[in-house]
Amino acid sequence: MTKYFEDFAVGEVIELGSVAVTEEAIIDFARQFDPQPFHVDPEAAMEPPFKGLIASGWHTCALYMRLMCDGMLNDSSSQGASGMEELRWLNPVRPGDTLTGSYTVLEANRSSTKPHRGTVTFRSEMLNQDDEVVLRMSGRGQYGTRDAAKA
Template sequence: MNSSTVRYFEGLEVGETFNLGAETVTAEEIRSFGERYDPQPIHTDPKVATESMFGELIASGWHTAAISMRRFVDGIIENAGIAILAGVEVENLQWRRPVKPGDVLNAKAEIVGLEEWNEEHGIVQFDLAMQTDEDDLVLQMIKRVLVDRR
């Protein structure tokens, strides 16, 4: 992102939508994340996972949230050039269905609120969602971020 493409708080509008791209989830990534951060057998042991209510290995919800964060940074900060400083809050984080190996997750974000904060910053509220290629919603949240003003 170069300075001529930076988008500040004043240049954003409620209703703007952003395609944040897609990412394919692999069994190896699911196991690796699970072993490091959420070592439940449904995330780390394919044999045990097949005997669970899910019938197969599934990604940790936190892994799914981490993927959404990467898609958000790449799509909103890097590609759209929005001058985000930091996250402020996540509201209503929902994992709607388990993510499985081979799922292709498509992320999108919509600006649903703009809030004056101080002379230097504003708060932008995004509705962030990820769904599979089959249109199954896997994650949704409201994400509030601090954005530079001009």
């Protein structure tokens, strides 16, 4: 059932499922990686412009990545990604939010120099329970081809 490079269709939208965000998880991530007051201290975060604790943007990216693994990548021939474009944290992520991810295929190109793999250009989005986009970015992922897997 593995998804190979050949299986990505331009325009396809892959729904990746949802994740609930707790205050504990927000503080836990931020204490390790982004200990700014508005990410780790609910009281300090009450001051403008934050008006309450918000998740680190990198936490939101990491949560999206987990949805992508569980919802698609770990049943695919993924060989990683080289980068992301236009990463935008468009709305704050707060304790109690439920985030839902999607992966839209924008382009799929077989490598001319390494024909056993191809590059999928995709748009990533994460929406909260009010259908507000909290994260949008695009990227390029490398995938092995079905040919290569058979060889």
